[in-house]
Amino acid sequence: VLQTESTEDFTPAPGARIQVQSVLYNNEPRAIERAFDSLARAADLAISDDIVGSVVWRIGDASPIRTFSDEQLAALQARDPNSVWIDYQWFGENTGSARGHNVLADGATADYLLIQNPDVIHSPRTLHELLDGFHHSPVGMVEAKQLPIEHPKEYDRHTGETGWATTACALIPRKLFEQLDGFDSESFFLYCDDVDFSWKVRLAGYRVIFQPSACVFHDKKLSTAGAWQPSSAEIYYSAEAALFLAHKWSRDDIVDSVLAMFQGSEDSTYTKAAASFVSARDEGRLVARLDPSNRIAVFDDGLYTKHRYPL
């Protein structure tokens, strides 16, 4: 499927069926309730306008303990029994996001998969705005803008075309997701699975669109100095993913320089990430390489596409 020149038209038909899917990990139930309310409203409006036919929210719970009991799930569903059908499963293990989403997508029959963080708040017309992107074929992925902190990556002001899409909230045709074998859970646990998937979409000849008119609220905190505050998990898994991504997308030069930098770091987070990659490499666990001519992938000082401003 990869590197094909012929693309499919994923223009939505009226009454499109959408499977929203989220992987939970120790999220606060109250945050999920707010997210459900907003999704239900977006679904309600899209269904009323016959843009969408049905919406199911498939939730995979990777937390050590179930986030929702059956009673709590019933209460969550009761907040709006008509617009969104909740389909919850407890994984019983921490799958990470890539594998978790693959499991959730397995057996799906919907026309589109909306990959999203479980706590994002939809603006009421998010589904309208995201689906609209697929009217501009060939499009393989449409991403919503995040609030309050917008991702600073560059996108075309008119077409929305961008290097990669975050899956904090992004819509993908289910068929394309399957054709591309979903997320690469062999290489990625938490981060960069979306970068990798976006690049696969582009490699297959589709555009990845950033649509700012579709906005979702996905809360972030800034330090009191106004700086971005990544968690230690974010730092570790981002570092690890950087190596796997560079390898997969045929950039040995990046692998070498990043590996050397991480291995020489005084921060154990980075040495640990380097060790993880080396061990996978030594054990022959690295996946097949893509894009040997470096047409798609961008590695720009730790960024995977051009950014408009540093954050």
Add this chain to the structure above:
Amino acid sequence: VTNQAPELFYDNVFGHVLALLKTHRRPVADGARTETIHLDIGDADAVMAEHIERELGVTYVALVASAEIAAALRERGIEAHVGSVAGADTDAALLREVVGARTLQSISMIDNLSQSAHPTGVLSSIRALMLEHRCELVLSVPNVTHWNVGFKLAFGIWDYTHEGLLDDSHSTFFSRTNLLKTLTVSGLRTFDADDVELEYSDQAFPEQHPALARGTELNAFLRQLRRQSGPDDTVNQFVWMCTASEPNSATLTVSVKEPARPFLSIVMRTQGRRIASMREAFTSLAGQDDTDFEVIVVGHRLGLDELKDVERVIDDNPAWLRERTRLLKLDHGTRVTPLNHGFAAANGEYIAILDDDDIPFANWVSTFVELADERPGAIARAVAVRQDIENVSVLSRPGIRTEGAPERIYPPVFDFLEHLSYNSTPPISVAFPRGPFHDLKIVFDETLETTEDWDYLMRVAAITGVHSSPAITSIYHWWKTGESSRTEHSKDDWDKNHTAILRKLDQTTMLLPYGVAKDVREWLLDRRGMTDRDVKQLQNENLRMLKLQRVWEILDSSSWRAAGVLRLPGVLLRRGRRIKASTYLNYSAEALDQVIGELERSRSWTMTSAFRRRG
């Protein structure tokens, strides 16, 4: 009420009552004068008697408390009856007996109502008579909310006097609100008023009490607050003209229990032109950790299309958010008017401004809650970051694009002194307690076209103080392109408003907030240190200016100009160029000394010394 020997003057209560009666008098035929009467209830001195007969052309009839008083009045040729209206069943018979078969033109009751423990009964009895004769009542009632009484009470002083505002015979004390309620319950409606104003009442003692004495800071501070917080600070007596109407069942007392309020009222101004950013603002509200808020959208001068767009944004929201959002439409006023409109409609304990292009983080409301819990009643202030945005249209769908990282340019703690010069608190970063607006009537100044939020912030901060959190809780957006208050107004407008606010601050007596004295002291010490350096610099500069002036004098002197022919290029510092004073503007004092020396030694100068002596 304070007159030792009561007389009617145009500016006392009798004069005011008479003025109202004259304004609303009905013509009386000459032949009917003796059959048409004015009934004055309770004035033992019948101060208005002769004036009423002469100026209104009706017969003055007094109803007084004792036979002795009545006898004295009769000696003056005044018709006087004995009795009092006390709200009893016998009132009606008494009043009918006094009036008899005559026509009752009007009734007055001056400073008597307060003596009754049942004022509604008294007024109801009078109303019955008013209905029978279709006549009006002029009522005068001492005002217990006069600033003299209020300020003394604030310091624990409550002085009864033999007569006056706190007459020891008073059983009921009236404010404007009570009096209005009492009239309403009694079936009376006021339609004209001519209140007696007294800057200093009979309660203005002890004269040297700091709250009362005219020249104290305490007095100035309290008076400016009292003046703006409500009417009647200088009203000595309410003098109201009333007509009979339907009694209303309003209760005279107020409930101690406050109505259930949301914590926060969020006032959002919109002109309906920023729908994309308004959606973002609402989406951010839908993601708040603490949802104990209501939203008041004030649509200002919305056309039909804009109105539909705004209504749609609101209607699109999830039910819980939609249900706590109100849209108020406003078609008049400046861009500041919607703030007053929104604040007036706010039910919340605190009120925040969220413009339709700003973005709160999830902890925006919850941080305000924490701050208000820690210091109830103070302004709650967190930190906003600033970020540039602009409109964008991707695949023809309108959206908002950020253009630059969020910048942490506003200080983490509110600095009162700094804010006396300029504002570093965007409106989205504060929540105001409701009291200053609703209780003290501190409203936004609608004469300001810009920076109205700074003006309001300072006037409230000077009273409530500000409790700060360094947490970043919001994004204050600046439009890189497109219309905003920054682009709608010229720099001149901004400067003008800035100056106006500084002037207002300069004219205000303020409390120095807790801890600020230390800041002032440190600032003064620092300033003194700087002044020493500044003084040296200033002295140097003055010296330099004197020398520059000397250069100027030489070059500008008629003798120098006259000697032009004598000047030879190259004899002075600027070889080969024409010598001009402006050449030396930035020269140091030492360099100027050298220039002056050379000029003075130059041939042009020495040879023209004759001119100078004459000049």
